[in-house]
Amino acid sequence: MAAGTISMPRIAILGGGIGGLAAAAFLNCQGFPATVYEQAPRLAEVGAGLVIAPNAGRRLRELGAFEYLRERAVRLGTGWEFRRWEDGRILSAENLETACLDLYGEHTYTAHRADLLAAIRSRVPADSVELGRKCVGLDRHGDAYRIHFADGASVEADIVIGADGVHSIVRGTIFGSAPATYSGTCAFRALVPADRAPDFARRPTQTLWIGPGHHLVHYPISAGEYVNLVAFAPAGDYTVESWTATATEREFLAEFDGWDRRLTDLIRAAGTPGRWALLDRAPLTRWSDGGVTLLGDAAHPMFPFFAQGAAQAIEDAAALARCLTADRDDPAAALRRYERLRIPRTTRLQAVSHSRSHINHLPDGPEQRARDAAFAAEDPLVANGWIYGYDLDDAVARG
Template identity: 70%
Template sequence: FEGDQAVLRFEDGETVRPDILIGADGVHSRVRNAIVGPTQARESGICAFRALVPAAKAPDFARRHAQTLWIGPDHHLVHYPVSGEEYVNLVAFAPAGASSVESWTATATLRELLDEFAGWDPRLVELITAADTPGRWALLDREPLDHWNRGNATLLGDAAHPMFPFFAQGAAQAIEDGAVLALCLAAAPDNPIAALGRYEELRRRRTARLQEVSHGRSHINHLPDGPEQRARDLEYSQADPLRANGWIYEYDPETAVSASA
C-alpha cells in the first residue's frame, strides 16, 4: 500500500495501481494478508470427503428429492441428487488424518472412505460403495474479521470469511458479497473507498454469524452417544429447518442495500 492506494506487483515485474482491488483469492488469500496482516489458518481436525454416485448405481433412498443427513460420533454424511438427477452428490466429514491437506484436488481411496463409516447402516455403506474416487481435504478454521477493507482494497468470499460447509453457505455468501459490492459501487462510482466501506458494513456481521453457526454445527453433528446426542436427535426430529434457518435464505442483497441508504 502507498497510503490508501493498493499496489500490485506481479512475478513478471509489472506494477499496477488499480482503482479498486477485490481480493477473492480464497482461504490462503495474499490480499487478506496485505489488508489485515499475516495470520495462519487453524487446522480444524476435520476432513471432508466428496464423491459422486451415478444415479443408476445409487440405492432408491438416495435418489429421493431431499437432502439426507446421517450423523454419528465424530462423523456425518450428507447426500442429495444433482446434475438433473444423473448423480447423487455425497459429502462426508470425519477426523482429519496426518495425510489430509487443504486442497480441492487431493483425493482419497474409496476404501479410506468406507473405513470411516464401517459399522454404519448397511444402506449407507451400499451408497458409498457405488461412489467414484472421492476427493478429500482438511477443513481450515479462521475467526471472523473485525474489518476487511484497507484504502481502496477489500475482500470477498473465502478470503474474507471462510466457513465450514455445514450450512452449504461458502459459495452462497461469495455470491451475496458480489451482489452487494456491485450495488454499492454502482451507487457511488466517484467514491470507491466509501462504497467499499458501505459494502463491508453491510456484509461483515451477517457473514460472521454464518461462520459462527457453521462452526457450532461441527460440534453438534459429531456428539458422542449419550444424553446430549439424544437431546439433539429429539430436537432435529421436531425442527422445521426452513423456518429455523429462514434468516439465511430470505436475504435479498437489493433490499439490504436500499435499506441502508
C-alpha cells in the same frame, strides 16, 4: 466529485471462482466494467456439488443467470432429511416442493459447482476475464494500486477486489498472514454416477446422515446424472487443505464402518474420493483498506455445514455492486459501507457453521437423544429464515 475520486474506476478482481465472476457480473449490470484475473489457464470448478438455497437463487435470477443454470440444476422437491447413522431412521424431514417458494420466493436447488460457475460466467463480458494471471503481490502506486503477476507483468487499478480464496494474497497483503488453526475434522467427497447409485440416493432430496464424530450428506446434481457425496470425519494427523488431494475407498469406508449398509454401498459406488482438512480461521473485523476489499472465502471462509459458502459470495458480489453504485464518487466510502453491511451477517454464519459440527457429531447418549427430539420438533426452514429470507435491498437501504 470529492477530491481524489474518479468518474469510472478501473476495477480489478483477483480470482475467477464463483465469487469473483459474480462480482464482475453484478458490477457489469450496474455499469461498472471490471477485469477478472484468474491464475488458472481455464475457468473450471472441481467435481463437487453445492446447494443453491433461496437467498442465492433470488440473486441468480436478478443477475439473469438462473435460466442458464436451471437446465442442469436439480430442484429439491422432496426436500431434505436427517437420518440416524446406524439404521437410517428419519429424525427430521422437510418437503420443499412449495414451502421454499411460499416462504422465500424461490425454490432450493442442488448443482455441480462447474454448472453454477458457467451460469454466472454467461453474464460476464468475454473480454473481461484474463486467465493465467497469478497474483504474487499488491502495492500502492500513487492514488492507485499495482498488481504484480508471476509472469512479471503488472497492471494498475483504482479498486482491487480480493476474491482469491482461503489462501488470499490480497488478504495477506492488507492484514498480514495469520495462520489457520487445526480443526480436527476432514472431509471426503465424491461424485457417484447415477447408474451406480442406489435408488434412495437419486431422489431429489438433500439427505444428512449423522452419527458419533461423523456425518455424511448426499444429493443428486447435474440434471440427475450424478449423486454428490460429501462426508466429515475426524482428521487424525491429516492437515492437507487441497481440493485435489485424494484418499482411498478403504480409508473412506473405515470411517463409516458399522453405519447403515445402504450408506456404505453408496460409498463403494463412489470410487476414489477426494479428501481435505477443514482448517479454522477466525472472522475478520475489517475487509477493506482504501480501495482494496475482500469477497467470498478470502473474507469469510466458513465450514460447509450450512451450505452457504457460495451463497454468501454471491450476496457479497451483489452488495458490493449496490454500494459502489450508491457511492459512485467515493469508492473508498463504498467499500467501507460494503464491509459494514456484510461482516455481521457472514460472521454469524461462520459461527453457526462452526458450532454445527458439534451438534451433528454427538455421541449416542442423552445429549444426542435431546438433539434428535429437537430436530423432530423444529421446522428448520422457518428457524433459518434469517439466512434464506435475507432482504439485501433492505439491508443496503438501512446500512
